[in-house]
Each structure stands twice: as C-alpha cells, then as structure tokens.
Amino acid sequence: MKTIRIFLLLTVVLAMSSFSVDIPADDEGYRIGDLAEDFNLKNVDGKMVSLADYKDARGYLVIFTCNTCPYAQAYEDRIIALDKKYKKKGVPVIAINPNSPEKSPKDSFEDMQVRATEKGFSFPYLLDEGQEIYPKYGATRTPHVFLLEKKDKGNEVRYIGAIDDNYQDETSVETRYVEDAVDAMLGGEEIRITTTKAIGCSIK
C-alpha cells in the first residue's frame, strides 16, 4: 500500500515536473526524411490543387504563409523570386495559408485573392480550410518552408525552416537556406543545413 502511495505521489510529481521542464514544442509534425502527405486545397483561382497535379516536378517548396504577418509580408517578394528561379527547374512554390479566417479575418479566402493579385503571385496560394494540413506538416509559424523531394516512395521532406538568415534586409543575407537546400537536392549533393529556426507569427 505504502509503495502504491509513493508511486502515486511520484506520478503526480513527475506529471507536474514534466510540465514544468522544457516541453519540446515541435515534437509533432514532419522531420527530415519523413514522407509528406499530399493535400487537395482550394487555390485563389477557385481550382483545387494537389502536389500530384505536378507530374513533372522534381520536388516542391511548400510554404506556409499568410496575408497578415509582417514577417510573411517581408518575405513575399523573396517567395516570388524562389518560384521564378526554381519552377523551371522542377521545384515550384506551393503557398498555403494555414490561418483560420474566423480567428484572423484578414486571412479570409477573399483577402487571399486580393493579396495574390496585388503582389502578382506566380504560384498557387491555397487555403488550409479546416486547418488539417498544417498540423500534419508541423508548421508552427508563418512563413515556414518545407522542401519536398519527389521520390518513387513519395515526397520526402528534405528541409524545414526559414528562407534565409535576414528577414530585415535582403541585401544583408549571408546564408540563403532554401536556395542552398534546393541547389544541393537538385545537384544530388548533401544538404548542409536541413533545419533552421526563425521568428514568425504563430498560426492562428
């Protein structure tokens, strides 16, 4: 009986302490090497888009971004540049807005259409309706990039993180994480930096 009591006490203490110590916040979602699920989401042009639609793709830059986040806005032009550079090499950008329009009204489908037109997005900009896709990927913020490589077994996650190392000033960028990763992937070389962290707006 006494043992059970100690056991119970310890369980309680353990439960409390496991909350009080650092909880890995990113323990869900994909890791490097995982196979990413395809999706079927509505684009700003009203058509449904899936990764499987891109028959000739060698990979994908799945980027979770939105209308409202200043960091996402700071990277919009760089996302367009990425699509321009890599679509022709078989790695198109697929942008997904993971925010719930109910919680973030300016991230509504209509507002996405306006933003896409204003900025002249050359890539699909999809709404994660029902917010089912971003938790599977493990996206936590916007912008959050997932580089996938199309392989026989499926779409393998090769890079997760930020676009580059300076959101403030593109001219001061020292490491272009995404470009380095895509170049290495296409060249059949090892990707040197596979995950990076950045401040971003938490997904609402």
Added chain:
Amino acid sequence: MKLHITCAFFVILISCKTDGSKKAEIAEAGETVRKLPPKEAVTDGDLEIDVYDFAGFEQFLHRQDGKTYVVNFWATWCKPCVAELPYFERLGREYADKGVEVVLVSLDLHGTFEKKLLPFVREKKLESQVIVLDDPKQNDWIPQVNEAWSGAIPATLMYNKTNRMFYESSLTYEDLENNLKALIDTK
C-alpha cells in the same frame, strides 16, 4: 516490480530536474554572461526603450540575483501576444513583493519602433520593463533562448536560480500563475 517502477520514476524525475536547471548550474559554476549595453535606445518624450542585439540581450536570460524572471516574447503585430499582455502586467503587479519581475521583450520589426512600438507602450501604459530584441540572426539565437522553441510567438520563459520553464503558446492568467507557482515552489 513496484520498487523497480518507483526507481525508474526517481531516475526520470532526477534527470528532468537536472535538465531544467542545467543552465543555472553552468552560470553558477562561473560562466558569467557579460553585461553589454543596448545598441541603441528609442525615445518618445519621457518614454525610453532599449534595443539589444542578442549578445546584449543574453544577460536577461541568466540573471542570478535570487529573483524570478518572467520573460515574454511578443510584438505589437502579434494579436495573441497583445491579448495576453494584460495577464503579464497583472502577474508583475501581484507578485512584485514575491521577487517576481516581468520583462516584455518586443520582437517588433526594425524601422517600426517609433511608429508602432512607442505609441503602443504609451497607450497601453505598460508598467513592466519593455525592451527590444533586434537581431536578424534568428537561427543562431532562438535555440539559445530554448532548444525547443520554433520561433513562433507568443513565447514565455520563466526562470530563477534553480528552475527554468519555457512555453511556446498563449497563456491565460491562470496558466501563468500556476506555472509561476510551480516554478517558485519546486526549489
């Protein structure tokens, strides 16, 4: 068998504790964080906010003066962050006599401090200390705040000499108070 399980729990328990206070021990063991001055200050009348790069900011993560620090990472553009600021203000007021100090670390974008941050702090009459962390090398410093942090805000670090906790989520006043109590009580 029961004894074995109990032991196992003890081991886990101890290893958790060690993990949680590792940094504090390192600091006590002699590794001192240099106190660097802010790289600039932004002012609006009598309101002055210091702006730090990460090297200068690091001192706020490792203060060893017996107080408990609640360090909240926020920004004026982050709605859930703004929503929970009143809880941090209240916590700072209600626990001031228990040696608790709240530090609000703004991650507002460079170039918006005068237009956005200063008017916001003035309008909301924020009583807690507000500083700015302005360092674009985020991939280098985010893991130094906490290994598990993805970089999403709001995020909150609580620490004293013996314990550290980190939360990458929105918190209610109740969450804050419970977390703070747990941190102070488990010495």
